[in-house]
Amino acid sequence: TSSNDDFITAEYAAEFIDVRTIHYPDIFTPLPIDDAHVFENFQLLLAFAKAINIALPTYDAQRAINGDGGVLAQLVIDFMHGVSCAYLSRVMNVHNYHELVRLIKNNEDATVIRNLRGREWLQRWINYINGARVRCEIDAAQFNRQLFNAMKIKLRDEISTPIVHMHAQHDDDGAGAECEALMVQQLIALIPAEFAVITAADLLSHNVMLQYLFAAHLFTRHGGCWSALSLDEQVSCKQQIRRFDDRHLDSVNMTVYLHWINGVLSTQDSFAPISSVKDLGCGYVLLQLLDAMRPGCVDWSCIHRHNRVANWNVVKKICDQQFGVSCDIADGDYKTMQSLLRQLMRYYSTCKLSKLLALPAHQMVSDCDILQWANLTINECGSCAKSKALKSFADCSLSTCIFYCELLCAIRPKQVDLSHVYYEVKPKKKTSSSNCFVDKDKKYRLRNARFLISMIRRFGGEIYVTPHSLCNIEYRAVLAVFAVIMTIAMSDRKSSNTNGSVSYGGCVVVDHAYE
Secondary structure (H helix, E strand, O other), X not given: OHHHHHHHOOOOHHHOOOHHHOOOOOOOOOOOOOHHHHHHHHHHHHHHHHHOOOOOOOOOHHHHHHOOHHHHHHHHHHHHHHHHHHHHHXXXXXXXXXXXXXXXXXXXXXXXXXXXXXXXXXXXXXXXXXXXXXXXOOOHHHHHHHHHHHHHHHOHHHOOHHHHXXXXXXXXXXXXXXXXXXXXXXHHHOOOHHHOOOOHXXXXXXXXXXXXXXXXXXXXXXXXXXXXXXXXXXXXXXXHHHHXXXXXXXXXXXXXXXXXXXXXXXXXXXXXXXXXXXXXXXOHHHHHHHHXXXXXXOOHHHOOOOOHHHHHHHHHHHHHXXXXXXXXXXXXXXXXXXHHHHHHHHHHHHHHHHHHOOOOOOOOOOHHHHHHHHHHHHHHOHHHOOOOOOOOOOOHHHHHOHHHHHHXXXXXXXXXXXXXXXOOOOOOEEOOOOOOEXXXXXXXXXXXXXXXXXXXXXXXXXXXXXXXXXXXXXXXXXXXXXXXXXXXXXXXXXXXXXXXXXXXXXXXOOOOOOO
16 A cells, blocks of 8 residues: 555656545554545546556456456556656657757658657667667667766766776676666766665666656756757757647647547557547547447448548548537548537536436436536535535636535535635636736645545546646536536435445546646
8 A cells, every 4th residue: 555655646646646635544553444445545546547548457446456466466567657658758858858859860750759758758868969879779788878878978077087987997897787886876876865766776677667767867957968959959949849749739628638538548459549639630539439438339340540531421420410419520620620529528528427317318418407406516515515606617716626625525525525625715807907817826726626636536537627727617627527526426326226325436437638
């Protein structure tokens, strides 16, 4: 359990999981943790992994806990690897370090560059400094030596010259292991002791992921060891970025949609995660999405992966006939695609809820139904809830996220601690002179939002909303949160009616938006 807590609260995960929602061992009776608490910790972990598209053997907490030791061990290994890869890609990219454009070969395929991950950028960086071909693969056994040579070139004053000479002598004598140990000692010394998490033993064991994480730490600590871009290079940098990167097309909303699609399709063995709106161009991924949402709706015998026009025609037909979604597709137009995904996401958010409410076929729960249920549930709490009834999903009081937290507490009163909620924050309000929000309590609103999202995930809700989207009262995020909370409530009620008790495994999936 302690190791789980360690990697759940690691640097990358801490931005997505509110540690206040983790069940920790009691200080007086540390072991064992209550079974229900263990289950909820696993649900929180697995929902987080799915939200950032980490491929795991299972996303079912019950199977992870009750399965054999091999399933759990593989899950932990895959989780650690996935978080490490995500962290490297988050740190190592051209938007953080424009100097990385120097590592792009002339006329290199834009798709290849767009799909580069943090590990590949680090490999190119080390090769570039050492004068090697940037796309050369660095073997794990040679990684420490290559990294040392790169740092020796860039940080001459911080690498001890006598040690370098000693390396040459030891190489001649064939004492490779002792030579490598001396190199690693020099590398470790470049990181201040208070920030040194990866040890010399870790590097000497040739663990590939730990080696790259350490290299990334060195890169960020020393600003990439680059000289500043010249004016000509800055112009070239902007041109290069526009050539291979489509972030100017992939707005924040489209990024949300991409992560939602990856989450829905993550359990399919043949699915490769997508990272760009261009991956949707041929319509094949959308067909996979539709088939996942309503199994059997796609006749795969008539589908050809790269037949763009035919695929989009099939998408339009299925959306119109089986999803009730308008789909005026024109060769995968970007704006039309965004509109389509918005409608499909809403369908996905309310589909399970509509089934739990036993609505007739092809009838979906409406926004008014969800809003009315939320207001009635809050009113039934009496003095326990300080929030007032909402007028709409655009109510400015939702920016504090207090209403959501109290609503969640209303359906799970024994499991939600409202003492963690910052009640002193005020709702966002627009100024009369501009369209900008006055937001003096931004930090505390975001903390409320993170607490809410983590609690929903702890209860088994699959949700992709970001704290920022909730605090900005974006319709997509607001509907997602209300739908998943109502789904949890209906699932609990159904389970309670069946066996007289709330099932911890009854919390269903729903929703969207990414952190």
